Amino acid sequence: MATVETFADVPEASAAARWRTFVVDFCRQRPLGAIGAAVVLLNLVVAALANVISPYDPLATDYGAMLAAPSRAHWLGTDAFGRDVLTRILYGSRTAMLVGFSCAFIGATLGAVIGVTSAYFGGKVDLLIQRVMDIFLSFPLIILALAVVAMLGTGLENVIAAITVPMIPRAALVARSSALAIREMPYVDAARAAGFRHGRIILRHMSPNVMAPYLIMLTAFLGQAILLEASLSFLGLGVSEPTPAWGLMLRGAAVQFAESAPWMAIFPGLAISLAVFAFNLFGDSLRDALDPRLRTQ
Amino acid sequence: MTALLEVKNLVKHFEVSRGLVRAVDGVSFSLEKGETLGLVGESGCGKTTTGRCILQLERATSGSILFEGRELTTLDQSELRAVRRKMQVIFQDPYSSLNPRMTVGQIIAEPLAVHGIVRGSAARAARVKDLLSRVGLLPAHARRYPHEMSGGQRQRVGIARALAMEPSLIICDEPVSALDVSIQAQIINLLEDLQSEFGLTYLFIAHDLAVVRHISDRVAVMYLGKIAEMADRKTIYDNPRHPYTKALLSAVPIPDPELEMKRERIVLGGEVPSPLNPPSGCVFHPRCPIAVERCTHEIPVLRDLTPGHGAACHLAEIA
Numbered sequence: 001m002a003t004v005e006t007f008a009d010v011p012e013a014s015a016a017a018r019w020r021t022f023v024v025d026f027c028r029q030r031p032l033g034a035i036g037a038a039v040v041l042l043n044l045v046v047a048a049l050a051n052v053i054s055p056y057d058p059l060a061t062d063y064g065a066m067l068a069a070p071s072r073a074h075w076l077g078t079d080a081f082g083r084d085v086l087t088r089i090l091y092g093s094r095t096a097m098l099v100g101f102s103c104a105f106i107g108a109t110l111g112a113v114i115g116v117t118s119a120y121f122g123g124k125v126d127l128l129i130q131r132v133m134d135i136f137l138s139f140p141l142i143i144l145a146l147a148v149v150a151m152l153g154t155g156l157e158n159v160i161a162a163i164t165v166p167m168i169p170r171a172a173l174v175a176r177s178s179a180l181a182i183r184e185m186p187y188v189d190a191a192r193a194a195g196f197r198h199g200r201i202i203l204r205h206m207s208p209n210v211m212a213p214y215l216i217m218l219t220a221f222l223g224q225a226i227l228l229e230a231s232l233s234f235l236g237l238g239v240s241e242p243t244p245a246w247g248l249m250l251r252g253a254a255v256q257f258a259e260s261a262p263w264m265a266i267f268p269g270l271a272i273s274l275a276v277f278a279f280n281l282f283g284d285s286l287r288d289a290l291d292p293r294l295r296t297q
Numbered sequence: 298m299t300a301l302l303e304v305k306n307l308v309k310h311f312e313v314s315r316g317l318v319r320a321v322d323g324v325s326f327s328l329e330k331g332e333t334l335g336l337v338g339e340s341g342c343g344k345t346t347t348g349r350c351i352l353q354l355e356r357a358t359s360g361s362i363l364f365e366g367r368e369l370t371t372l373d374q375s376e377l378r379a380v381r382r383k384m385q386v387i388f389q390d391p392y393s394s395l396n397p398r399m400t401v402g403q404i405i406a407e408p409l410a411v412h413g414i415v416r417g418s419a420a421r422a423a424r425v426k427d428l429l430s431r432v433g434l435l436p437a438h439a440r441r442y443p444h445e446m447s448g449g450q451r452q453r454v455g456i457a458r459a460l461a462m463e464p465s466l467i468i469c470d471e472p473v474s475a476l477d478v479s480i481q482a483q484i485i486n487l488l489e490d491l492q493s494e495f496g497l498t499y500l501f502i503a504h505d506l507a508v509v510r511h512i513s514d515r516v517a518v519m520y521l522g523k524i525a526e527m528a529d530r531k532t533i534y535d536n537p538r539h540p541y542t543k544a545l546l547s548a549v550p551i552p553d554p555e556l557e558m559k560r561e562r563i564v565l566g567g568e569v570p571s572p573l574n575p576p577s578g579c580v581f582h583p584r585c586p587i588a589v590e591r592c593t594h595e596i597p598v599l600r601d602l603t604p605g606h607g608a609a610c611h612l613a614e615i616a
Contacts, residue, residue, distance in 0.1 A: 186394035190455075193352050194408045194462065195381035204407075208398040 026289050033285020039278030040222075046090055047097040056084040058091040058244045067261045077263035080253035085263060089271050091244035096275060099156070099229040099239075103163040104221035110164075111171020112214050116206045118172065119179035120198065130176070133169035141166045145228055149237045159238045163228045171217050178210040185209075212290040219283030223276040230272050246272045300327040300363070301498050302351065302466055307360035309346050319572050320346040322522035323360075325599070330465070333492070333499040335513030335530075337506060337545070339569055343522040344502045348468045351500070352386055353377055364466070382412055385459035389471035391451035395443040401454050402439030405429070408461050428457040431494075433487060449480035456487065460495070468500045473508060485512055506549050510534055515605075518542045521580040522572055524599055528606035538602055538613040540585050541565075579611070587612055 027034040046053070055075075062082035070077045076085040118129040136144065148162035182188060183206070191205045232238030233247030241248060249268035258265055309321040321343040328334050336344045349355045351362055353369055362369040364384060372380065388394035395404055405425045409415045415424045426436040432453040443451055452472065459467050469488065473481040489512060491497060503509050509516055510530060517527040518541065526539035537543045544563040551557045565584045570576055576583050582592040591611055599609040 186388040186390060187396045189349075189354050190386065190388065190394055190458065191396075192354060193381060193384075193386045194411070194458075195378040196407075196411055197378075200411070204399075205396055209396070211398075 022289075026285070030285040030289060032281050033289070036278045036281030036283075036285065039274060040282055043093055043275055043278070044097060047094045050090045050094050054084075054087040054090045056087040058083065058087045059242050060084075067257060067264075069261070070263055076267045077261065079249070079261075079264050080257065085249070085267055088244040088249060089246070089268055092246045092249065092268065092271065093275070095156070095239055095243065095245040096226045096229060096272075099160055099163065100222045100226040100275075100279075102160050103167060103225035103229075104218050106160075107164045107167030107225075108171045108214060108217045108221055111168040111173075111217070112175040112207060112210060113202070114168065115172035115175030115177075116179040116182075116202050116210060119176045119183050120202050120206060122183070126176075129172070133172050136166065136169040137173070139166070141224065141228065142231060145232060146235075146237065149232060154237055154240055156239055156243070159229055159232055162232065163225050167221050167225070171214075171221070174213050174217055175210050178213045179206055182206050182209050215290065216283060216287040219279060219286055223279035223283065226279065227272065227276050299330075299366075301330045301365060302328040302500070303361075303363040304347075304351065305361040305363070307347065307350055307362065308358045309343070309350050309355060310358045313573070316573050319522050319575055321350065321357075322572075322575070324519070324522070324524055326517055326524065326527060328466070328498055328500060330498055331492075331496050332514040333501050333512055335509035335516040336500060336502045336519060337504060337509050337516060338519035339504065341569060341572065342519045343572070344519050345470055347519075348386070348470050348500060348502050352384060352468060353381075382408075382414075382462045383464050384466045384468070385462050385464040386468045386470060387452070387455050387459050387472045390475050391448050391455055392443075392475075394455050395451055395458075397443055399442075400439065401429075401434075401441050401443065401446070404443075404454060405439070405457050405461050408458065412462065414461070414463065424461070428461055431460065431491070432457045433483075448476055449483060452476060452480075452484055453487070456484075456491070460491065463495075464497070466498045466500065468502070470502045471504070472501075474503065474505065481508065488512065506545060518545065521569065521575055523580060523609060524607075525581065525610070526606075526608040527599065532603075532606050536606075538606070538608040539581075539610045540587055540612075541581050542608075544586075579609075581610075 060083065062078065064082065065074065065078050066082045067080060068074050068078040068082070074084050074086070076089065078084055079088070114129060114133075118126045139147070144166035145162040148165050149158060152158040152161060188201060188205055191201045196205075229238055229245070230247030230250070233245045234251050236251065239245040239248055246268045250265050254264040304327070305325050307321055307324045311318040311320055324343070324347055326334065336347065338344045346355065350357045351364075351369070353372075357370050360370070364380060367380060369377070369380065399407075402422070402425050405428055406421045409421050409424060415421045422439070425439050429436055429438055434450060434453050434457070438446070438450070438454075443454065446454070472488070473484050476484060485508060488499065492499060499512070501509065501512055513530050515527065515529050516533045518525045518533070518539065520541050526533065526537065526542045533542065534546065537546055540563075544565050547561060547563045551560055563586060567584050570580070570583065578594045579585070579588070579592040579597050582588040585592065589612065595611065597609045597611050599607045601607050602613055
């Protein structure tokens, strides 16, 4: 049996080595994406270490330093209660990351599983799932999120639910179109011929193969979720005071004193823009990097 | 000997917007335990669909499929699961028939675990190594991903995956068509070795007559969803009675320049008609060199000319 062909060795590339090559190529070929990724990482670090790096307590009021302009003591000034704006932005990153990652992860994952299930069964099941998804898709993201908040009430968990629900049909749509092609792959036929259960085929054989669109959706949803959370909080339907959240910092006194104390609105606004921009840059570059048609090998 | 597999009057029609595609239109054959039936025909003649219907990857429109004495077409999902262990498949394309996200070891171990064939992960790892060595691979290959292997190696993995279930019937759907010629012979020899070792029965679907001649005990020739001729290997290659079989065989080159020069070739005119709108009477009559008026309206049935040699042609005796 010892034939040249059988034992012809392909250089073995370990998973770690392939991962390293991917990261290096990504940084070299897509500098904007790498910058985005760096800002995302920075955001995560800030969120994790907010209590260590913040100069003040985010809830501590100082009536002696209300509406103080940026100075050496308060780099980004203080708000109407004398709370340090920098501290609240750093802590606000926690809320943003928590909401962003939970919504994007849950939304993209549930959506992907629903989409793959829909494609796998096809026929009437597919038709039914797709029509239900179409109903959800017919509402703009923010309207649907508002409706969910209206039903569940405000609060962090409810905001996460409100932002996740409208993401599911969007993820399902993308996952389904990828899964339709995978459905026809012989390895799925092989799994069916082996007598595996539907759940196993959907979760083990099909879902892992929609990984590229899944990751792209995940990064796209992150930015959207952060923006939505800020919007809901700004409308008073999201996270409530005194929890530090970027959207929340833009409302109330920030509007009232917009002319005399603009730092109250400018800096949280910048934080939102920067975070969303970074996630989108990273997501776009990741999409290009994972798209085999654009990949040069 | 009792038939391991008996297909009777199998019909598979696909509904499309423009009508009905008659992919398989009344196919019957049986397979004895331990034998190899070669199923040959051009692309689109329904040979792959026949295989997929037997595997229950497609539900037959009508007809009966008896496997080990059980009627498959009426089984529900859970009953089917048990039967599927005994009936496996090897696909044409070794690139897309293995899940790219699983290692070779995982691919082969999965059916062992799911069907409880081997319990305990250590025992399973040992069985995977055993299976790999039986198909001519190394134990170390278990850690590889499919994309790290060559086409021939991947096809061996596909064979090991099929063997893991300890099947009695393996449907080989053009298992060597996508491989280099040098690798084809290795895989064919491997399939033959495994057949004698495990007493396997093969339904060998192919379009390469030389490959089929080498591996088959009996050969069935399909044309446009129907069996044109079926006989044991020697008879069909030495004494073909159906004009389509004759034309196919006359196209096989002879590896001897002098004989090749003298070779008589029957060149068929036209294209294979669409299975959406098959010709009336004998489906082969528009291209048949000997067709008579009767062929245009009367459908020929597959009838025995001599015991075990059937042809679906009105003129099989005189042609």
